[in-house]
Amino acid sequence: MPVAVDFETIVIGGGPAGSTTAALLAMKGFKVLILERELFPRAHVGESLLPASLPIFDSLGVRAAIDNAGFIKKYGAAMVWGNNRSIWSWLFAETKGPYSHSYQVTRPEFDTILLDNAREKGVQIREQCQVLGPIFSKDDATVTGVEYINQDGNRETVRSKVVIDASGQQTLFANQFNLKDWDVAFKHLAIYGYYAGGEHLPTPDQGSILIESFENGWVWKIPLHDGTTSVGVVMDADWAQAEIKKSSVDSVFERQVLLTNEISRLISEATFKNKTHLIKDWSYVTTRMTGDGYALVGDAACFIDPLFSSGVHLALQSGVLAAAYAATVIQSPDLARSAARQYEATYRRRYGYFHELARLFYGSNKSLDSQFWRDRSLNEENWSDTSREEFINVVAGNAPEGYERVVIDQGHAPKNFIKAIEEAENSRIDRATFSQQFSNNELLLKSPTLVDDARLVKGATLGDGIYELGYLLQTSARPEGYPVIAPIALLLNLMDQKRTVRSLAEEVASTLKVDDSITEELVLVAIRNLAADGLVEL
Ligand SMILES: Cc1cc2nc3c(=O)[nH]c(=O)nc-3n(C[C@H](O)[C@H](O)[C@H](O)COP(=O)(O)OP(=O)(O)OC[C@H]3O[C@@H](n4cnc5c(N)ncnc54)[C@H](O)[C@@H]3O)c2cc1C
Structure with missing residues (x-):
């Protein structure tokens, strides 16, 4: 018999990660509780935001409130770092990203906008309530709720299907489960x-x-x-x-x-x-970010040096993913473990990107000769092949145009790093031009195959606010996989180095019972993209 719950999800902490997770779940109609230790507005460090957060503000419906608050618009970063001691700057507009600005926010105000938004979306919020820890199922295997001290100073328990730990640097679950590295x-x-x-x-x-x-x-x-x-x-x-x-x-x-x-x-x-x-x-990073009945989000899962102002963005982004994980636990429990793996792999990749970038940034500032910078310096010896591989893996697929470009242009990055990133960039461009050099008629005669390193598996893929059973194309550099829609999965399964693109397109069309000409066009686009991404050999 299912155990009675008070809420579908309990979120510990009402910072950016917690309020994002909770608001998105409430917008899907789930019953959600936030337990927050402080009374908002509360003080917090971390005012400088990234443009990549803007689409998340849109999905939360807080963009107008943020604009109306009058926060200063941030168009980029200025630095005294690298080759010389004068100020140089770069603008987000130079990165070709869709957004050219972000904001410098006062956190008490910004965090309150997000928390109020969660409340408006239907989340129940209990402030001045300190969570003490999780409570478990009878066999101690699954987190089923939390114990907390309520506003009157009394202990209470509350039960839910999922608990999201968004307690920030307090890292409530990570401390209790000894997960912090x-x-x-x-x-x-x-x-x-x-x-x-x-x-x-x-x-x-x-x-x-x-x-x-x-x-x-x-x-x-x-x-x-x-x-x-x-x-x-x-x-x-x-x-x-x-x-x-x-x-x-x-x-x-x-x-x-x-x-x-x-x-x-x-x-x-x-x-x-x-x-x-x-x-x-x-x-720090936690050795595990999920377990049965719970997930860690934002700083509760990992924290990376504030050099790139990435903390709030990672909190918001992981909030989006954690909401999808919680929705999956509630609605498709059979898929919960696969969704947990996806959530964790995706968050680790995003954390890894900023982590490697920060290491490189500290390591390639040679404008100062002092103990602090010497201790962090990277050179050909300590920037090993493994570090280089790690870096290339985390930035793989992105042209170096933001902070990576800046390191190359302004810093003293180890020569082997610069060479590796240029090689990765050149091979990306080569692959893209290589796949474009064939006309459609030529491509139709090719017999493509998946590269050795890639394999197609079934697993949780991120849908509209929930993980769904789908197909993933995994490689060793991207174990969480690239999500692949069913017709492309069919195409990949049919590839055997013998069938031509034309015959593959015909088989896909007849299996799916759709128009031959539309299928052929889609298959050509897919093969070109897969070849450009290095996943398919022609
Ligand atoms: C020195 C420094 C500078 C930084 N500068 C920047 C910057 O410029 N830009 C940027 O993006 N990031 C910056 N950051 C990082 C940023 O502050 C965090 O990454 C971000 O606040 C994480 O959001 P969160 O929601 O995970 O945690 P938080 O914002 O910390 O929210 C956690 C919430 O949980 C509550 N809580 C904790 N324990 C409990 C409990 N037991 N029960 C109930 N509630 C609880 C807390 O009261 C808090 O409200 C900086 C960090 C540091 C240390």
Whole structure:
């Protein structure tokens, strides 16, 4: 007999990851509860956002609210890093992505917009409720709810079909299940605070984040719409702790900011507001992000150094995926484990991308000769073939045009890295031109086959807000696979290095009982794309 539940999903934490997951589930008609420790609006670090989040704001229906809040539009990033000590900048518009701006947000306001939106979409929200931990099924195998301290200070339990841990750096489940893997490469500590006033960079960088490397780490400067400027110093954790012991958090902050040339100049007339905040900025990833009845999302699953302002975006993106996972557990429990694998593989890939990029970014800044940068430096010896492979794998399929391009142009990346990324880029272009060099008539006579490394499997694929049973084309570099629609799966299954593209198209058309000419056209497009992506040999 199914156990009675109070909610279909319980979400622990109402930050960007939690409110996104919860709102999307409520929009699908599910009964959802958020338990949040604080009373919103609550303070939070992390103001600088990425343009890739804009489509998520659209699906959540919060774009207008974000625009109306008057947040400063961010068109790119400015840096003192790499080859020289002057400011250089780049704009999102240069990356050919669909969005050329993002926002610099005050987090209390931004997070409240997202949480209010979840409430409007039907999520029940209980603030000032601290979750203590999960509760389990009788055999202890499945998470079936949580225990928490309610607003009156009393312990309560609440049951659900799925629990999403979105507790941020609190990492509630990861701590309890011992899943946290600290990353020694990014053992940092940050001290930050706010100034009233502060000079902006000249147009078009007036809304950009400024990142200035200096001898003991790097400093961010973010202009905010309420007239304040957020300034934070990122340092080696052990070194900074020792400095703090000798003096105080405030004086370490003040001294390090004064070591910068550009940021200290831009805030020289500004007034420091209230107090400094000290925060552990030590990257980690969990060894498992899902289990029966639960998933970890946002910072509760992994955290990567804030160099690329990727945290909120990863929180939102993983929120979208976790909502689909939870919907699958509720509606198609037979597919839950396969959906969990997909969720985890996809989130790990996105985390991996920023992780490798950050490693490369720290490692190729040679404009400063100090202990901090020497310890993180990458050269031909420690940028091994494996690291290079990892990097190429995580950025595979993307032309280097954003931060990767910047590393190549402005940094001192190891030569073997630059060569590898150029080779990967050239082979991508070669494959694309190779598949285009055949006319349709020539291509119809080819007998394609899947490359050795690729295999077609059945598994969970992401549909409209839920995982569905479908086909995946897996490779060793992409174990989560590329989702493939049924007619293409049929085509791939028929490929045997003997059948020509023409006969493949005819067989697909007759099996699916559809028009020959339309099928032939689609098969030609599919073969060209698969060949360009290196999945099919002609
Ligand atoms: C120094 C620093 C600078 C950063 N700068 C940026 C930046 O510029 N841009 C960017 O995108 N990201 C930045 N980040 C990262 C960003 O802040 C996070 O990645 C993002 O907030 C993650 O969202 P989340 O929803 O997973 O977690 P959070 O936003 O932390 O939300 C978690 C929520 O869970 C609640 N909670 C915790 N424990 C419990 C419990 N037991 N019961 C109930 N509720 C609980 C908390 O109160 C909180 O509201 C930075 C991080 C650091 C450390």
